[in-house]
Amino acid sequence: MELTLIQKIVVYALPTLLAITVHEAAHGYAAKFFGDFTAERMGRITLNPFKHIDPMGTVLLPALTILLGGVLFGWAKPVPVNYANLRQPKQDMFWVALAGPASNFLMAIFWVIVLRLTDFLPQTTVDFLVHMGLAGLRVNLVLMVLNLLPMPPLDGGRIAVSVLPNTMALQLSRVEQFGFLILVVLMFTGVLGMIITPIINALEQLILATFL
Template identity: 35%
Template sequence: MFDSISIPTILVSYVALLFSLSVHEASHASMAYWLEDDTAARLGRMTLNPLAHMDLLGTFIFPILGMATGFPFIGWAKPVPVDPRKLTRRFTQRVGYAFVASAGPLSNLIQALIFLGIMFLVVKAVVPVPDMEFRVFARALLAAKVESLQVLQLGTTATLFLALLGRLVLINLGLALFNLLPMGPLDGAGILRGFLPWRWLPKFDRVQPWMGGILIVLALTGLLGYVLGPVFGLLFYGIELIARLVLHF
């Protein structure tokens, strides 16, 4: 199981995960602060320092085990505390909470777009042959291990940087899609609850305590991949079209 461990891949993937989770949680805290709830800010959660957001199981043990064994991991950080009673009265309480919940996945989508753009710039800068640009981009984005990029002979710094950018794109897309599932305690449940008709809320709230257990079962059995796989496929198709257009391949 551990015979094919790649230390460079684990390090690059873990750095990308820590950064992505930190931005995700800081975005929740910042949105809450903008909506006049300073609970998270007073607890030091409105920061990109990963130490403020780390959870022993979700940010350390499970991700490291997943990266070492190849099992699809799910990383998470400590939930950002929000006091809905303090949220601005410009919106209803539940709509305000929905805005706070949406800030995390939105930050991941924005990060994915930014790092995708940087990947295009780096590939065009370091690849001397234009018709190789798309192949280098695709390998950097989808490579299972950092070592597999060495065949491109781009140099150690460029190889590691491209690997890091590829992980940042993939991890942020994964975090965004995962957290948008309307299953408590994920952000998607808070977002959906903010806009459901009032008459649906009692039923919605009754089933949410069961959602955490269902989510764990889906993850452990691999069924979660079947749920998110088609969406990932569409995103990758879009990324490929953009890459071919930008890289002129």
């Protein structure tokens, strides 16, 4: 069944909200576990999506990329983390940063389970859930792969900073002030899609083949 543009937005809305909410909450929970309570004090360790929504990055830009058929791109309000409060700041940064992409991997598996359960549902509800399950799988893989790119302020950049020698880590961390601009340029020039789309497609096929 071919979806209209409105149907496509509806199908992607719930998976996208869940993906960004769980991603950001995971960072907050991990930071708290390793000793930083900043996110908790600011009320950001929550599964309430409205606490994490950025109007431009969570609503307008993802909707635009879906409508234009490009690589899904967007962001949420980042959960505040004071890395100095972590018990072992550099080492613990690795786990706090990894928590977000790891949560998206688990959410991708969740949506494949939803797809599997459609075998036991009435045909009238199957088509919609199949489209939503595939959207959920895709959204979470996009967020996971995108965030694992080794460039601050993305999670992959923070992971790289946490494992590199101090001199190299400092040099990489200086990229953060330009990171968002670099991402936007890569997206609009099509380079971002060329980098991450093959990885996303391969992971998608692997997960579907494994769990379906």
